[in-house]
Amino acid sequence: MLGNSLLLALRSIRRNLLRSFLTVLGVVIGVSAVVTMVTLGQGATLAVRSQIASLGSNLLQIRPGQRLGPGSDSGVPSFTEADAQAIASQLAGLRAVAPELRSSATVVVGARNWSTSLIGTTNAHFETSNWALQAGRRFEDSEERAGAAVCVIGATVRRELFGSADPIGQPMRVKGFSCEVIGLLASKGQAAMGLDQDDMVVLPLRTLQRRVTGTTRVNTLLVSVRDEAGIDRAKAALTQLLRERRKLGPAEDDNFNVLDTRQIADTLSGTTRVLTLLLGAVAAVSLLVGGIGIMNIMLVSVTERTREIGVRLAIGALEREVLLQFLIEAVVLAALGGVAGVLLAAVASVGLAQLMDVPFQFNPGINALALGFAAAIGVIFGYVPARRAARLDPIDALRHE
Numbered sequence: 001m002l003g004n005s006l007l008l009a010l011r012s013i014r015r016n017l018l019r020s021f022l023t024v025l026g027v028v029i030g031v032s033a034v035v036t037m038v039t040l041g042q043g044a045t046l047a048v049r050s051q052i053a054s055l056g057s058n059l060l061q062i063r064p065g066q067r068l069g070p071g072s073d074s075g076v077p078s079f080t081e082a083d084a085q086a087i088a089s090q091l092a093g094l095r096a097v098a099p100e101l102r103s104s105a106t107v108v109v110g111a112r113n114w115s116t117s118l119i120g121t122t123n124a125h126f127e128t129s130n131w132a133l134q135a136g137r138r139f140e141d142s143e144e145r146a147g148a149a150v151c152v153i154g155a156t157v158r159r160e161l162f163g164s165a166d167p168i169g170q171p172m173r174v175k176g177f178s179c180e181v182i183g184l185l186a187s188k189g190q191a192a193m194g195l196d197q198d199d200m201v202v203l204p205l206r207t208l209q210r211r212v213t214g215t216t217r218v219n220t221l222l223v224s225v226r227d228e229a230g231i232d233r234a235k236a237a238l239t240q241l242l243r244e245r246r247k248l249g250p251a252e253d254d255n256f257n258v259l260d261t262r263q264i265a266d267t268l269s270g271t272t273r274v275l276t277l278l279l280g281a282v283a284a285v286s287l288l289v290g291g292i293g294i295m296n297i298m299l300v301s302v303t304e305r306t307r308e309i310g311v312r313l314a315i316g317a318l319e320r321e322v323l324l325q326f327l328i329e330a331v332v333l334a335a336l337g338g339v340a341g342v343l344l345a346a347v348a349s350v351g352l353a354q355l356m357d358v359p360f361q362f363n364p365g366i367n368a369l370a371l372g373f374a375a376a377i378g379v380i381f382g383y384v385p386a387r388r389a390a391r392l393d394p395i396d397a398l399r400h401e
Contacts, residue, residue, distance in 0.1 A: 013329065013332060019297060020297075020333060022293075023293050023294055023297045023333055024334075024337040024340065025290075025337070026286065026291075026292075026293040026294075026337070027287065027290035027291070027293075027294070027333070027334050027336075027337025027338060027341060027374050028290075028340045028341040029286050029290065030287030030288075030290045030337075030341065030374075031287065031338050031341025031342060031345065031371075031373075031374050032340075032341040032344040032345040033283035033286055033345075034280050034283045034284050034287065034345075034370055035341065035349070035366055035370050036345045036348045036352065037276065037280050037282075037283050038276055038366045039345065039353075039360070039361065039362075039366065040353060040356065040358065041273070041276025041277075041279065042361055042363060043353050043360055043361055044272045044356070044358050045276070046359050046361060047358040047359060058095075058226070058227070058228050059128060059129070059222060059224055059225075059260075059261045060224075060225065060231070060234065060235060060238065060260055060261075061220055061221075061258075061261070062221040062223065062238065062242070062258050062259075063219065063220050063221075063257055063259070064076040064077065064079065064219075064255065065255065065256065076255045077246060078219070079099065079218040079220075079221055080216060080217065080218055081216070081218060083099070083221060084098065084218070086241065086245060087221065087238065088124075091234065091238065091241065093225060093227065093230045093233070094223060094224065094225060094234065095224040095226045096127035096128045097124055097128070097223050098121050098125040098127070098128045098129075098221070098222040099121060099122065099220075099222075100120070100125060100218065100219055100221070100222055101120040101205060101208055101209060101219050102117060102120075102220075103117075103120070103208060103212050104116070104117055105174055105212065106175075107157065107173065107201060108161075108173040109161040109170070109171075109173070112160065113161075114157060114160040114161055116154075116156075116157050116199050116200060117199060117201070118174065118201050118203060118208055119200055119201070119202045119203070119208075120205040120206075120207060120208025120209060120212075120213075121202060121205050122139070122204070122205055123138045123144070124222075125202065125222065126138060127224060128222040128223065128224040129222065131185050131188075132186040133152075133183050133184065133186065134155075134184045134185060135166070135168055135183065135184040136152065136168045136182050136183030136184050138152070138182075138183060139152075139182075139204050143204055144204045144205070144206065147206030147207040147209070147210050147211070148204060148207060149180065149211075150181075150203070151172065151179045151180070151181055151182065151183075151201050151203045152181070152182060152183035152184070152185060153167060153172070153183070153185065153202070154185050154187075154199055154201070155184070155185065155198040156196055156198040156199040157199060157200065157201055158184055167181045167184060168181060168182065168184065169181065172201075174201065174203070174211075175211070175212055176211070177211050179207070185198065185202075205218070223238065231260060235260065239254065239258060242256055287373065287374070287377060288377075290334075290337065290377065291378075291381040292381065294330055294333055294334060294377065294378060294382060295381040295384060295385060297333075298329065298330050298381075298385035298386070322386075323386045323387060324386075325386075326382065326385055326386035327379065327382050327383060329382070330379070330382020330386065331375055331378035331379055331382060332378070333378060333382075334374045334375055334377045334378025334379075334381075334382075338370060338373075338374030338375065339371065342370060345370075
C-alpha cells in the first residue's frame with residue numbers, strides 16, 4: 001500500500017512539473033537560508049576563537065586602572081620592569097611573563113616610510129603572545145640590558161618597507177635613531193577587533209624607554225599560564241602580589257585590572273551565537289512560507305482531482321489510503337525541497353565562507369535537522385488537504401465536473 005501510494009504521488013508531481021517546482025522552491029530557499037546562516041555563524045565563532053587564541057596561550061593581560069579604555073589609568077601608578085620580574089620569580093605555574101610598552105612612530109627605509117606600532121618588551125613577549133620567527137633571531141640578553149638599537153619586525157612592515165627583499169641585517173630608522181633588523185615574525189593576520197597583528201616593530205624594552213618614550217613605565221604585563229586549569233589560581237595570586245607591591249590596604253580597591261583572554265573569546269563567541277540564532281530564526285520564516293505554499297497547492301490538487309478521488313473510493317479504496325496518497329505527495333515535495341536546499345546551502349556556504357574569510361565547517365546536525373524539519377513541514381501542511389480528500393463523499397465526488 002505504501003509503495004503504491006508513493007508511486008501515485010510521484011506520478012501526480014510529474015504531471016505538473018512546473019507547479020511542483022514552484023511549490024518546492026519555497027522550501028529550497030528556506031532550508032538553504034537556514035543552513036547557510038547557521039554554518040556561517042559557526043564559522044565566524046571559530047574564527048573569533050582562533051583569533052583570540054593567536055593573542056597568546058592561557059594569557060592574562062594586566063593593565064593599570066580599574067577598567068579598560070582610554071583615560072582609565074589616569075592618576076594610577078604604572079607598572080615597571082621590576083613588577084614583571086617579581087611575578088616571574090615569586091609565582092609558580094607560569095610559562096612566561098613579559099612587560100610591554102607601546103608607542104607609535106613613522107619608520108623609514110630608504111625612500112619608503114610607514115606609520116606603525118612600536119612595542120618595547122623582552123624575549124618573553126614572543127612566548128606569551130605565541131609569536132614565531134620566520135627569519136632571523138630574537139634579542140640577546142646583552143642587547144636587552146643595554147637597550148641596543150635592534151628590532152624585530154612584523155610581516156606588514158616588511159612588505160611596506162622592504163617589499164620582497166630580505167630585511168635581516170638591514171638598517172631601519174625609527175624616529176631619531178637607526179636600528180638593525182635582526183628578526184622577521186611569522187604572519188598572524190587580523191586580530192578579533194580587525195587590527196593588523198603584523199603591523200608592528202618590536203624593540204627591547206629599555207631601547208623604547210630611553211630612545212622614544214623617555215620613561216621607565218610599562219603599559220601592560222603579559223602573563224602566560226602553563227595550564228588552563230591553573231588560570232584562576234594564577235589570577236588570584238597575581239592580584240595578591242600586585243596589591244602588596246602597590247601597597248594597597250584591605251579596604252582599598254584594586255588600581256589595576258586583570259583581563260583573561262578567555263573572557264574576550266566567550267563574550268565575542270556568545271555574541272556571534274546570538275546573531276546566528278537570530279539570522280537562523282529569520283531564515284526559518286521562509287520555511288514556514290514554503291509550507292503554506294505546499295498546503296495551497298495540495299488544496300488545489302484535491303479540488304482538481306475530486307472525480308479521481310471519487311472513483312477510487314467508489315471501487316473500494318479506503319479513506320486512509322487516499323489520506324496516505326496525498327500526505328506522501330506533500331512530504332515528497334517538502335523532502336525534495338529539503339535535499340535541494342541542503343545542496344544549495346553547501347555550495348553557498350563554501351563560497352561565502354571564502355568571501356568572508358571564515359572557516360567552513362560542515363555541521364551534519366543542522367543539515368539533518370533542516371531535512372527533518374522540511375519533511376515535518378510536508379506532514380503538517382499536507383495533512384489538512386489530505387484529510388479533506390479522504391473525507392470526500394464518493395457520490396458527490398463522482399458528480400463533480
